[in-house]
Amino acid sequence: MYQYDQYDQAMVDARVEEFRGQVARRMAGEITEDQFKPLRLKNGLYLQLHAYMLRVAIPYGTLNGRQMRMLGDIADKYDRGYGHFTTRQNIQYNWIKLEDAPQILADLATVEMHAIQTSGNCIRNISSDHFAGAAADELVDPRPYAELLRQWSSFHPEFDYLPRKFKIAVIASDTDRAAMRLHDIGIQIVKNETGEIGARFYVGGGMGRTPMIAPVIREFVPVLQMVSYAEACLRVYNRYGRRDNKYKARIKILVHEIGADEYRRQVEEEFAHILTLGLEPPQAEFERIAGFFADPGLERGLADGYDRSDPDFAVWADQNTTPHKQAGYKAVVISLKPAGGIPGDATADQIRLMAELAEVYSLDELRVTHTQNIVLPHVKQSDLYALWQKLDAAGLATANLDLIGDIIACPGLDYCSLANARSIPLAQKISARFAEPERQRTLGELKLKISGCINACGHHHAGNIGILGVDRKGTENYQLLLGGSEAADTSLAQIVGPGFSEDGIVDAIETVTNVYLAQRAEGERFLDTYRRVGMAPFKEAIYG
Amino acid sequence: MKILTGNDLGSGHVVWWDGQGWSRHVNDAVDVGDAADTILAAEEAARRVNASYAISATKGADGTVRPDHIKDRIRALGPTVRPDLALQPSDPQSGNWVI
Numbered sequence: 001m002y003q004y005d006q007y008d009q010a011m012v013d014a015r016v017e018e019f020r021g022q023v024a025r026r027m028a029g030e031i032t033e034d035q036f037k038p039l040r041l042k043n044g045l046y047l048q049l050h051a052y053m054l055r056v057a058i059p060y061g062t063l064n065g066r067q068m069r070m071l072g073d074i075a076d077k078y079d080r081g082y083g084h085f086t087t088r089q090n091i092q093y094n095w096i097k098l099e100d101a102p103q104i105l106a107d108l109a110t111v112e113m114h115a116i117q118t119s120g121n122c123i124r125n126i127s128s129d130h131f132a133g134a135a136a137d138e139l140v141d142p143r144p145y146a147e148l149l150r151q152w153s154s155f156h157p158e159f160d161y162l163p164r165k166f167k168i169a170v171i172a173s174d175t176d177r178a179a180m181r182l183h184d185i186g187i188q189i190v191k192n193e194t195g196e197i198g199a200r201f202y203v204g205g206g207m208g209r210t211p212m213i214a215p216v217i218r219e220f221v222p223v224l225q226m227v228s229y230a231e232a233c234l235r236v237y238n239r240y241g242r243r244d245n246k247y248k249a250r251i252k253i254l255v256h257e258i259g260a261d262e263y264r265r266q267v268e269e270e271f272a273h274i275l276t277l278g279l280e281p282p283q284a285e286f287e288r289i290a291g292f293f294a295d296p297g298l299e300r301g302l303a304d305g306y307d308r309s310d311p312d313f314a315v316w317a318d319q320n321t322t323p324h325k326q327a328g329y330k331a332v333v334i335s336l337k338p339a340g341g342i343p344g345d346a347t348a349d350q351i352r353l354m355a356e357l358a359e360v361y362s363l364d365e366l367r368v369t370h371t372q373n374i375v376l377p378h379v380k381q382s383d384l385y386a387l388w389q390k391l392d393a394a395g396l397a398t399a400n401l402d403l404i405g406d407i408i409a410c411p412g413l414d415y416c417s418l419a420n421a422r423s424i425p426l427a428q429k430i431s432a433r434f435a436e437p438e439r440q441r442t443l444g445e446l447k448l449k450i451s452g453c454i455n456a457c458g459h460h461h462a463g464n465i466g467i468l469g470v471d472r473k474g475t476e477n478y479q480l481l482l483g484g485s486e487a488a489d490t491s492l493a494q495i496v497g498p499g500f501s502e503d504g505i506v507d508a509i510e511t512v513t514n515v516y517l518a519q520r521a522e523g524e525r526f527l528d529t530y531r532r533v534g535m536a537p538f539k540e541a542i543y544g
Numbered sequence: 545m546k547i548l549t550g551n552d553l554g555s556g557h558v559v560w561w562d563g564q565g566w567s568r569h570v571n572d573a574v575d576v577g578d579a580a581d582t583i584l585a586a587e588e589a590a591r592r593v594n595a596s597y598a599i600s601a602t603k604g605a606d607g608t609v610r611p612d613h614i615k616d617r618i619r620a621l622g623p624t625v626r627p628d629l630a631l632q633p634s635d636p637q638s639g640n641w642v643i
Contacts, residue, residue, distance in 0.1 A: 027554060029591050047595055049619050051556035080629060095629075097555050342625055413615060414623040422618075424625045474613055 001064055002147050002292040004112045012109045015116060019043050020102035044115025045101050048417050052096040055118040060128035060146040061089030061368040065359035068366050070111045072351030078104050085336060085344040087408060087457055089127050089368040090118060094415055121162045123153035127169045129177045130369040133293060134331040134377040136323040140197060142172035142189050144290040152227045159234050163241035164249040179370060179462060179486035181205045181214045184251045185233060192220045199226040203233055204255030207456035211492050212252040215260040224280045232270035296363040296378060302328020306381040313388050316399040330381055334374040334391060335398040339435035340428050343409040344372030353394050361387050371408055403440040404448055405431045408459050412452030419452035421469025421476035426450055429506050443513055446526045462486035464527045465512060466493040467505060478505040482538060483530045497543050508542050515541045545575035545603055548583060550596030558619045559593060566593055570620035573609045
C-alpha cells in the first residue's frame with residue numbers, strides 16, 4: 001500500500017489546521033454560511049437532512065487495518081456507532097457535529113486519511129478495481145496509476161473550480177469492476193502491440209440525469225504521459241465546459257455536444273503543447289510509487305483447494321470468493337447486504353472486526369467496493385473456514401455477492417437533502433422478499449440498483465434492474481428500468497413504463513424475475529435473457 | 545400553517561422555531577404567518593440556526609404538527625430506517641406518520 005511521504009503528510013496536516021481555523025471563525029460569526037459552505041465542502045463536510053455528513057476519502061478503495069479501525073473508532077466517538085460505505089468507495093458519517101469536524105480530520109490524518117476533494121467541483125477521489133493487486137485476470141495492478149493520478153489531482157490549482165465535479169476510474173483488466181465507462185474519465189491500463197504498458201482513455205461517461213457511456217478518446221498513452229493527457233482532457237473541459245447551466249456542466253455534455261472527434265482534436269492539440277513543457281513525472285517517481293504496491297507478502301508454492309465439508313461454508317465460499325492471481329489464495333467479499341438490512345452500513349464493532357480480520361487473514365489489506373461491500377483481497381484458502389466462522393458470528397457472512405440481494409442503494413430521502421424518495425426501505429423490502437438463499441442462487445447474477453433521485457448515486461442506470469425514486473406531487477413513486485450494466489459490456493437501462501408505489505415496485509420486480517425464469521435459455525444470466533428477448537415480455541407481464 | 549425549520553449551527557440538529565427559540569421537537573413549532581423572512585434573517589445573523597427555511601404544515605386536533613412535505617416529516621422524525629435514532633423511538637405510529 002502507498003504510504004505518505006513528508007509532503008503528503010505536511011499537506012494533510014496543514015489542511016486540518018486551516019479547516020480548524022475556518023470552523024472557529026464560522027462558529028464565532030466572522031464568516032457567513034455562504035462564505036463557509038464552499039470551505040466545508042472542500043473538506044467533505046455536507047449539511048444533510050438530519051445533521052452534518054462527513055465523507056471520508058478512501059483512495060481507490062484501498063485501506064489497511066489501522067485505517068479501518070480508525071473509521072470504526074470515529075463512528076463510535078463522533079457519530080452514532082455506524083458508518084455508510086458508498087458507491088464511490090468512500091465512507092460517510094451521518095451525524096457529525098460541526099465543532100467536532102476538525103478533530104475528526106486530525107484523527108484521520110494520523111492514519112494518512114482525509115476528506116479533501118470528496119465534494120465540490122474538483123477532481124474527486126479516484127476509484128479503481130476492488131480486486132486490484134489480487135485479481136487473476138489483471139494485466140497489472142492499476143493502483144500505482146491511480147496513485148499517480150491522485151497525487152497529480154490533489155490540490156491541483158487549475159482544476160480546483162471546474163464547471164462541475166469530476167470523477168476518474170482506473171482499471172487494468174478486461175473485466176470492468178469499477179463502472180469505468182460511466183466516469184468522466186475512465187482509464188484502462190493496456191499493453192500495446194510492442195508490449196509497452198500504457199493507458200487507454202475513455203472520456204465523457206456518467207450517470208446522473210443524462211447518462212452516457214464514455215467513448216474512447218485515445219487508444220494508448222505511454223505511462224509517463226498519462227498525467228499530461230489527463231491534464232489536456234481537463235484543460236479542454238475547463239475551458240469549454242458549460243458554467244451557465246448546472247445540469248449541462250459535466251464533461252459528458254461537452255463531449256456529446258461538440259462530438260468525440262472534435263473533443264479529441266482539441267485534447268490532442270493541448271496535449272502536444274503540454275508535452276513541450278516537460279511536466280511528465282520521472283520514471284523513478286513512478287517506480288517509487290509502484291514499489292508500494294509490490295507483492296504484499298504472498299506465500300509461494302501453496303496449493304489450491306480447501307475443506308468444504310461444512311455445507312453453509314461451501315455455499316458462502318462459492319458465492320463470495322473470487323480467483324486470486326497467486327495459487328492458494330482467494331479474494332473474499334464481505335457482504336454488507338444482510339436480508340432486510342441497510343446496504344453499505346456497518347457498525348463500529350463490525351468495522352473494527354473487519355480491520356482485525358484483515359490484519360490476521362489478508363496481509364493487512366482491505367478494499368471498499370463501489371457495490372458497498374468490503375473485500376479482503378489476500379486470504380489463504382486454508383484460512384477461509386476460520387475466517388467465515390468469525391464473519392458468520394458477526395452477521396457478516398451473507399452469501400449473496402452479485403445476486404438479487406446484493407443491492408446498491410443510495411442513502412435516499414432517509415438521509416440525503418437532494419433525494420426525492422427513499423431508497424433504503426425499498427432495498428430492505430426487496431432483499432426480504434428474496435431472502436431465501438436458494439431462490440437467489442436460482443436467479444443467478446442479477447444486479448439491482450436503487451437511486452432516490454436523478455443524480456443516480458445508486459447507479460440505477462447501470463442496474464440489470466434499476467429503480468429510480470421520484471417525487472410525484474409529494475408522494476414517493478418509483479420508476480422501473482431494465483437492461484443496464486456497468487461491466488465491460490456497459491449498457492444503460494431503459495424505463496419500462498409508468499411508475500409504482502413502494503409495494504407496487506416490489507411486486508413488479510418479482511414479476512420481472514418470473515418472466516426471466518420462464519424465458520431464460522441454458523446458462524443465461526438475467527442480462528443475457530433481457531438482451532435476447534427485449535423489453536416486451538417484461539412489459540406485457542407487468543402492465544398487461 | 546407556516547412554520548420555520550433549520551439546523552443548529554454547531555450540532556447540526558434539526559430544529560423548529562417555537563416562537564422564542566429553536567426546539568428539536570416539531571410539535572413545538574408555531575405558526576409564523578408573514579413573519580418568516582424577518583425571523584429567519586435575525587436568527588441566521590445571530591448564528592442560532594443554519595440553512596433555515598419556511599414550510600407549510602398542518603396542526604392536528606390533538607396539537608401535533610405535521611409538515612406537509614415528506615422530506616420535512618422525515619427531518620422531524622429521523623431516518624425511517626433507524627427508528628432507534630428517532631426523537632420518538634418508541635412511537636409505533638412513526639412510520640405511518642411519515643407516509
